[in-house]
Amino acid sequence: MWVDVWLPDQGWTAYHLIPPPPEPRTEPGLSPPRPPPPTQIVAAPRTAPTPIPTRTRPPPEPGRFPLWAFAIAAPVALYPMVVLAAPVLRRRRRRRGGDHRDRGLGAWHEVLDELAYRPARHATPAQLRTATPATTRRLLARGGGELEAAGAVLARTAEICLYATRLPSADDVERAWRAAYLIRRGLRRQSGPSARMRRHLSPTNLRGGRW
DSSP: OOEEEEEEETTEEEEEOOOOOOOOOOTTTOOOOOOOOOOOOOOOOOOOOOOOOOOOOOOTTOOOOOOOHHHHHHHHHHHHHHHHHHHHHHHHHHHHOOOOHHHHHHHHHHHHHHHHHHHHOOHHHHHHHHHHHHHHHHHHHHHTTTTHHHHHHHHHHHHHHHSSSSOOOHHHHHEEEEHHHHHHHHHHHOOHHHHHHHHTTTTGGTTTTOO
16 A cells, blocks of 8 residues: 655655565575475376176187087088098999999999989989889980980890899990999089089988989
8 A cells, every 4th residue: 555745856756654575684695595396286196997807718728629629520521531432432342342243233223323313304213213224224315425325335234134144244344334434424414513512422422222
């Protein structure tokens, strides 16, 4: 608070009724005391919430294969091998087992197996179970060309094996198996790649026909 006072030489002059505070006295050679540093407020660090422990299944030991996986993988891996090997072994037994009559009939049975896989196109399963060499020749004649010629050779040897009093010769048996090979190849050529793959992996390969 102050008031104005008239001075002759200076005019109205502000006059402080309260004198200013005295300056701090310092001894010679000493610096004035420093003000205290401002107080710093340090926030407490945030801590992450403690996770709730969950029960987890321990990982399998290295080097050990689960038994359940082996039980599933083994049949899946063995099925293609078995289903592909079964017709090969059956064909070998038919071609090399028994006498010439058994081998000649084995070639005919190979063709009946191939026809049985396509019953809708050639004949019903019941007709194939009662088929004769003559009916087999007529079924194959529908394909014409190579199938008709090979069917005639095969039927001739099969009739000798079934009805003749003599055994077929080794040349007759060899010609019958050659005709059976041509017939199987011709029938499979009439199908697409996917159908041939299904034929090779079909469960019917495991047992063959009962002729």
